[in-house]
Amino acid sequence: MSKLSAVVRVAGIAALLGLGACTAPPWTLNKSTHEITLRWYSDTTPDAAAYQVAALHCGSWGKSAELASTLKDGSDQVANYRCR
Secondary structure, eight states: OOHHHHHHHHHHHHHHHHHHHHTOSSEEEEEOSSEEEEEEETTTSOHHHHHHHHHHHHHTTTOOEEEEEEEEETTEEEEEEEEO
């Protein structure tokens, strides 16, 4: 295996891993400068992970995240955070 093909192979694997990380829960259902709505399975993803995503989103606008509402059906959870 040549050095170039090894580099290409490693870059391809890194790209696939990066794409996989983008689809990890919590998933964004809706977002704007004023709020973000997230969905996740509470039996596999902690609520703190959703808050962290909301805090990063709102922080990008110079605001903090505040939980506005939450809906839970079994392990399926949807939460709306307001950016204040």
